[in-house]
Amino acid sequence: MLDQISRGAVGVLVVEDDAVTRKTLCLAIESAPELKLLTAFDSVKPALAWLETTRPDVLLTDLGLPDGSGIEIIHACTHRYPQTDIMVVTMSSDEANVLACIEAGASGYVLKDAGKMDIARAVLDLRAGGAPMSPTIARMVLAKVRDGKKPQAATFPTAGDTTSLTKREAAILDLIAQGDSYGEVAKLLSVSVGTVQTHIKNIYGKLAVHSRGEAVFEAHRRGLLKLGHPRSE
Known part of the structure; x- marks a missing residue:
């Protein structure tokens, strides 16, 4: 055992x-x-x-x-x-x-x-x-993200904040935000799980975060995502 x-x-x-x-x-x-x-x-x-x-x-x-x-x-x-x-x-x-x-x-x-x-x-x-x-809890989090996005986007970003996500990174993070696993994201986008994990690592680095939840909130805070509308390449 x-x-x-x-x-x-x-x-x-x-x-x-x-x-x-x-x-x-x-x-x-x-x-x-x-x-x-x-x-x-x-x-x-x-x-x-x-x-x-x-x-x-x-x-x-x-x-x-x-x-x-x-x-x-x-x-x-x-x-x-x-x-x-x-x-x-x-x-x-x-x-x-x-x-x-x-x-x-x-x-x-x-x-x-x-x-x-x-x-x-x-x-x-x-x-x-x-x-x-x-x-x-899921409904609460989604409501908070939706309700908070507009004022946060107007308040927090600084003049020197030029962080941006590629279309592929944004698509992956949108799907993650909706609860999809890495495997499900890989299947939907026709890529390998390893490719998804590499993109997630790059996203973490760009947003200076350490978890999926932080990445979703930070991306919304910066106005980089639209929850519920996955982007395609």
Whole structure:
């Protein structure tokens, strides 16, 4: 079992203070052969210490922890390991928390009370380039992006900001913003997944961001995208 896990299994770190929920998350991860539970913590401090020496493929974290906020862990993980995928599993649907998590680097946001969750599937979707979100959270994020685009575009860009995306980069980011995985984007645009990943890396560099969520928000902030209207080459 361990030998099989070591050959390409997705390593997952869990941070959750509620013992029952933590056990549920851990069991879900351990039940999937494609996943490997690296470790689990119930607070911020030990999680931050662990991240100083170890990189997870995926971080699952709650927000309300005994000694701080899960956003601290998201920031630390994104800064040290920008390739780690991050999903929040929490009770909070507060808009400020949702947006703060996405801006910090989270690509998924699932509510604990959203019914039975297939955590293993959500983690695999996240790792494949998806953005698992509870429906209420997805609607909130989309509404925020749409409502905020016009005033933000008029307020934030500076005279020296000449960043632009190629048509292909804009098309890929539009599709990512709509929830498509890297594999789905590759199929729609008739390119390889590796090509999509290369474009995403270039987009991150141009926008100075470290996650899909940040890239979408930053591109909209600069008026570079039109949500829901994928561009073609």
